[in-house]
Amino acid sequence: MPFVSVRDLKVAFDGVQVLHGIDLDIGRGEAVGLVGESGCGKSVTWLAALGLLPGKAKVSGSVTVDGQELIGASPRRIEAVRGAKIAMIFQDPSSALNPVHRVGRQICENLRLHRGLRGDAARAEAIRLMDIVGIPSANTRFDLYPHEFSGGQCQRVLIAMALAGAPDLLIADEPTTALDATIQAQILDLLSNLRRQTGMAMVFISHDLGAVSTVCDRAAVMYAGRIIEANDISQLFAAPRHPYTRGLFDAIPYLDAGRARLSLIPGTVPDPRHLPQGCAFAPRCARAGDLCRDYQPELKEQAGTGLTACFHPIPTGSASRQEVFA
Amino acid sequence: MSALLQAKGLIQQYSTAKTFLGKTSTMRAVDGINLTVREGEILGIVGESGSGKSTLGRLLLGLESPFKGKILYRGHPMPEPRTAAWRKLRAEMQLIFQDPLSALDRRLTVSAQIGEPLEIHGLAAGSERAERVAELIAKVGLRQDQAGSYPHELSGGQRQRVVIARALASNPRFLVCDEPVSALDVSIQAQVVNLLRDLQDREGLTMVFISHDLKVVRNICDRVAVMYLGRIVEEASSDALFSDPRHPYTRALVSSVPKIGAGLHGRIILQGEPPNPAARPSGCAFHPRCRFADADCAATIPELERHDGRLAACRKLRHTLRPAA
Numbered sequence A: 001m002p003f004v005s006v007r008d009l010k011v012a013f014d015g016v017q018v019l020h021g022i023d024l025d026i027g028r029g030e031a032v033g034l035v036g037e038s039g040c041g042k043s044v045t046w047l048a049a050l051g052l053l054p055g056k057a058k059v060s061g062s063v064t065v066d067g068q069e070l071i072g073a074s075p076r077r078i079e080a081v082r083g084a085k086i087a088m089i090f091q092d093p094s095s096a097l098n099p100v101h102r103v104g105r106q107i108c109e110n111l112r113l114h115r116g117l118r119g120d121a122a123r124a125e126a127i128r129l130m131d132i133v134g135i136p137s138a139n140t141r142f143d144l145y146p147h148e149f150s151g152g153q154c155q156r157v158l159i160a161m162a163l164a165g166a167p168d169l170l171i172a173d174e175p176t177t178a179l180d181a182t183i184q185a186q187i188l189d190l191l192s193n194l195r196r197q198t199g200m201a202m203v204f205i206s207h208d209l210g211a212v213s214t215v216c217d218r219a220a221v222m223y224a225g226r227i228i229e230a231n232d233i234s235q236l237f238a239a240p241r242h243p244y245t246r247g248l249f250d251a252i253p254y255l256d257a258g259r260a261r262l263s264l265i266p267g268t269v270p271d272p273r274h275l276p277q278g279c280a281f282a283p284r285c286a287r288a289g290d291l292c293r294d295y296q297p298e299l300k301e302q303a304g305t306g307l308t309a310c311f312h313p314i315p316t317g318s319a320s321r322q323e324v325f326a
Numbered sequence B: 001m002s003a004l005l006q007a008k009g010l011i012q013q014y015s016t017a018k019t020f021l022g023k024t025s026t027m028r029a030v031d032g033i034n035l036t037v038r039e040g041e042i043l044g045i046v047g048e049s050g051s052g053k054s055t056l057g058r059l060l061l062g063l064e065s066p067f068k069g070k071i072l073y074r075g076h077p078m079p080e081p082r083t084a085a086w087r088k089l090r091a092e093m094q095l096i097f098q099d100p101l102s103a104l105d106r107r108l109t110v111s112a113q114i115g116e117p118l119e120i121h122g123l124a125a126g127s128e129r130a131e132r133v134a135e136l137i138a139k140v141g142l143r144q145d146q147a148g149s150y151p152h153e154l155s156g157g158q159r160q161r162v163v164i165a166r167a168l169a170s171n172p173r174f175l176v177c178d179e180p181v182s183a184l185d186v187s188i189q190a191q192v193v194n195l196l197r198d199l200q201d202r203e204g205l206t207m208v209f210i211s212h213d214l215k216v217v218r219n220i221c222d223r224v225a226v227m228y229l230g231r232i233v234e235e236a237s238s239d240a241l242f243s244d245p246r247h248p249y250t251r252a253l254v255s256s257v258p259k260i261g262a263g264l265h266g267r268i269i270l271q272g273e274p275p276n277p278a279a280r281p282s283g284c285a286f287h288p289r290c291r292f293a294d295a296d297c298a299a300t301i302p303e304l305e306r307h308d309g310r311l312a313a314c315r316k317l318r319h320t321l322r323p324a325a
């Protein structure tokens, strides 16, 4: 049984469905990337799994961690599993930090909750954590408030707080977007090392496809509330099969491409209240046929190339820009 | 191109909150910056997290007053914050915030957020305002059916686009974009980048573009300034900076850009502690982490000066690091 198993997870807000049945397994120590269109449900998937959505959200399906069901469980049960095993780095650093409490104290609070550390021991450990995420002179900055930190420093504090509980599963929602490339490299390095040393599993949600390819074993691509492609990192980037994945990869700017106009996917994402009858990507897809407009393609194994939900996947031999690595 | 904005000898310092021992200390977030933003250009600002980029952005917009130094906008000194002259400039100068959630009013719907600057500056009312808001919603790639949503009902990237639409509402002439696209998927990011470039081409909009995403900076910026610990260490055309970085910090930075399929190989991972503005190293602030540093570097602060027609602040560029001619 996989460590984390998500089955047919669905979420609706005010009667509008935004997640349409997510299936995903994560093994112990495995790192899985989650990428896709902004608003496709990446954050909601994990907020739902951890019982963090507002009351008006309607959630169904199953999420088990180490065999324990989280969906429909009492807040106390969820809290027990979450506290012991799971840490989440939220997408909005400022909303996850309490502006009126000193930063060091917030990290110590996590250490007390999850590891029972107090006093000097907690302080020393908090400073060590601030140190390893690259916050300069951690001991002098321990007593500062969040507004005295830059955007990227706040993000690193959140990473330190998440690591404070020594989690078995780290859900990192855009953990490195506010960081410069050198610190980012350092953090990605840190996460990879931690995984090797502690066997921590990780969900890495990011729009930075380069970062995803660096730290993940596998990745799933989402569109309009569904996973539409999933594969090993190397295969996914070498030969994307779904037309949306391909469009996404083609939109990445390249360092040596000068000021060439960026390529983008024409059209806009569908309104979740009025989804197309067939494939949700069909209105924007150059490969769409009648079948696509009438029926919903299922996520299924394509001969040796992972899972794809598409009636006309891109043939594996076709050249993509990804083969000419920038 | 003439100068739209000039910063001369800018210094900004903050004193930190009291610690439990009752101590406060001051630190320089921006430490002596001279910079010209030319009319109609997109100037990139990149550099270490915490190096003062957002602070510089706020100073350039006149949102806070510098501790020392001055800013000229169209040749005139920037008015003091919250004076009448300053208010008049607001419609013309806009900021796209790094953190969308704190930039938006939780109680206002998307359309009210975007329409607010039009109301404040008396630019459009009634059906004209509604039309302009609808047009902006489409421009940034949001759906019209999201007009009635509140910020907490949007995804991270959707919120960021509301912030962008709001900043564009008053037809600004000068825009500071602080990490405007990092929350967006690459396709929407491409759409926003192309939109900003169109605004530059068609309407001559001038921009300062702060970002950690060097691939986007490479694509959108004409010129780029690299910051390290409150100072500019290199400044060059985007082409020159990325194809041939000179300053050792810029070299490490450019080499760290994650490349798909390359893993962590080939990166110059910087050793040593990231710098602390409250305890600035002597001499060149980068010297404790620099592969080329010698005693000289620890002693004297290098000026930003020309080396083969390129602006960089490194003593080693004169000899050791001279590029092959």
Ligand SMILES: Nc1ncnc2c1ncn2[C@@H]1O[C@H](COP(=O)(O)OP(=O)(O)OP(=O)(O)O)[C@@H](O)[C@H]1O
Pocket: A013, A018, A037, A038, A039, A040, A041, A042, A043, A044, A045, A054, A091, B152, B153, B154, B155, B156, B157, B158, B183, B185
């Ligand atoms: N509290 C809420 N009420 C109503 N709708 C919501 C709420 N939270 C999220 N949504 C909607 O659910 C959808 C999925 O949101 P989610 O935050 O998961 O997107 P995401 O994939 O994380 O996007 P991004 O990359 O922009 O962060 C979005 O269309 C969003 O508008």
Ligand SMILES: Nc1ncnc2c1ncn2[C@@H]1O[C@H](COP(=O)(O)OP(=O)(O)OP(=O)(O)O)[C@@H](O)[C@H]1O
Pocket: A147, A148, A149, A150, A151, A152, A153, A178, A180, B014, B015, B016, B028, B029, B048, B049, B050, B051, B052, B053, B054, B055, B056, B098, B277
């Ligand atoms: N209001 C403030 N009070 C005290 N210190 C501050 C304040 N604002 C910023 N700082 C400090 O000034 C330095 C520069 O911050 P700034 O936000 O300008 O950095 P940045 O280059 O934008 O970083 P990032 O890339 O992480 O956003 C940081 O060390 C920060 O801790």
Ligand code: SF4
Pocket: A242, A243, A244, A279, A280, A281, A282, A283, A285, A286, A287, A288, A289, A292, A293, A297, A309, A310, A311, A312, A313
């Ligand atoms: S199923 Fe059809 S419409 Fe959907 S992505 Fe594949 S080809 Fe395009």
Ligand SMILES: [Mg+2]
Pocket: A042, A043, A044, A091, A173, B155, B156, B157
């Ligand atoms: Mg999200």
Ligand SMILES: [Mg+2]
Pocket: A150, A151, A152, B053, B054, B055, B098, B178
């Ligand atoms: Mg900043």
